[in-house]
Amino acid sequence: MVDYQRRLCMCDVCSRSKWEELTGKISFKQLDYLMLIRLAMPCNLQTVMTLTGLSSSAASLFVDKMTKQGVILREQDPKDRRNIMIRPGEKLMELLNEIDQELHRIISNELRDCSPEQISELDRSCALVCQKLEKINAASVLP
Secondary structure: OHHHHHHHHHHHHHHOHHHHHHHOOOOHHHHHHHHHHHHHOOEOHHHHHHHHOOOHHHHHHHHHHHHHOOOEEEEEEOOEEEEEEEEEOHHHHHHHHHHHHHHHHHHHHHHOOOOHHHHHHHHHHHHHHHHHHHHHHHHOOOO
């Protein structure tokens, strides 16, 4: 449900005239991929493939297209000159932050009607989900 609401926020925020120039360059699927990889950025092509499920050629094509449109930037990894790092452009980060803020506003608005008992139950449930996700991330090859 949170992912569904996030996608609704994406549509809402992207429909605002402020973002027409940027979102006219990318599809919602591409924006969804960018939302998936943004927390790992700067990252390399392997990370893009892992997070999006795209094949090597599809991930490379995606990164090439986003770079040509100025949505993301490529730069050499200072630790390994053979590795190319991908980072978000300034406009993309503004858009993604606005989507996050909209989602946070909606969730906060809905939670304000919860009783203290419901909030405590929600806190316990969220803590359990976070514990499970931390175990997955610890076993993952991702940074």
